[in-house]
Amino acid sequence: MSEAVVHVVDDDESARESLAFLLEAADFEVVSHASALALLDALPLDGAGCVITDMRMPDMTGLELVRELGARGCRVPIIMITGHGDIPLAVEAMRAGVADFIEKPFGESRILDALNRALEAGPPPLAQNGAATAASDEAALVRQRLETLSERERQVLDGVVDGQPNKVIARELGISPRTVEIYRAKLMAKMHADNLAALVRMTLSIRRG
Numbered sequence: 685m686s687e688a689v690v691h692v693v694d695d696d697e698s699a700r701e702s703l704a705f706l707l708e709a710a711d712f713e714v715v716s717h718a719s720a721l722a723l724l725d726a727l728p729l730d731g732a733g734c735v736i737t738d739m740r741m742p743d744m745t746g747l748e749l750v751r752e753l754g755a756r757g758c759r760v761p762i763i764m765i766t767g768h769g770d771i772p773l774a775v776e777a778m779r780a781g782v783a784d785f786i787e788k789p790f791g792e793s794r795i796l797d798a799l800n801r802a803l804e805a806g807p808p809p810l811a812q813n814g815a816a817t818a819a820s821d822e823a824a825l826v827r828q829r830l831e832t833l834s835e836r837e838r839q840v841l842d843g844v845v846d847g848q849p850n851k852v853i854a855r856e857l858g859i860s861p862r863t864v865e866i867y868r869a870k871l872m873a874k875m876h877a878d879n880l881a882a883l884v885r886m887t888l889s890i891r892r893g
Contacts, residue, residue: 688803689733691726693717693749694765695741703736703795710796720744724752729760734783734802736795739766739773747773750780761802765790771880772847778884785881794879826886829875837871840864844880845887 690712694700697718704714713733717723721743723735735753739746746764753762764785766774774785783802786794833841836857843853843864850868854861877883 687713689713689715689729690799691715691717691723691729691733691735693720693723693735693737693741693746695719695738699738706792706795707799712799720746720749720752723749724756727756727758729758734761734763734799736763736765736799739764739770739777745773747777747780750777750782754781761806763795763798763802769849772849774881775845775847775884778881778888784885787880798881822886823890826875826890830887830890832874833871837867837874840867841871841883841887844868845884845891 690707692700692704692707692714694703694716695718700716700718704716707714715726717726720737720741723737729735735749737746737749744752746766750762750764753760761783762777762781764774764777764782765788766785767788771787774782774787777785783805784798786798830838839857840853843856848856850861850864854864857864872880872883875883875886877886
């Protein structure tokens with residue numbers, strides 16, 4: 685069994701139990717929480733691990749939980765599970781420091797890949813040297829890919845990373861939401877982004893730099 689403890693936070697009991705079962709079958713130790721407040725009551729979290737939380741929950745949302753964990757100095761990677769309509773909030777969560785966000789419905793490989801990647805990365809690195817060099821190389825690669833985007837693709841990308849829904853991007857650019865989707869698919873291919881979270885993550889890394 686992995687030494688990492690995965691804390692699953694979801695007010696939906698069936699969704700919470702289903703995800704816990706999937707993770708346990710993949711040999712992870714899982715602790716389930718029925719609310720964000722229940723997770724906070726369990727602080728400090730034992731063992732190295734990760735938090736997987738739903739976005740929409742009563743009393744405290746996933747985004748509010750991310751901010752509260754940060755305020756309490758809990759440096760643990762967080763994965764956000766979100767519905768399609770929550771993408772702007774998910775982008776905001778990434779700005780707040782989440783490792784990844786996953787749109788519903790998601791497959792087993794998507795959540796396990798995200799979890800393994802978050803555990804491997806761990807908390808934001810404090811070290812310099814090799815880590816800084818790797819980050820610099822990745823940033824250079826992302827900038828090269830950005831150069832391949834057309835002006836319209838850059839405009840759509842800016843809207844996506846600002847957390848705007850397709851219909852808002854479409855209205856501001858004077859095109860249809862369907863056309864926005866086409867541009868988004870094209871720019872994701874050019875950026876070599878397997879999913880929306882990866883696209884947002886690499887773009888934010890450049891903006892922060």
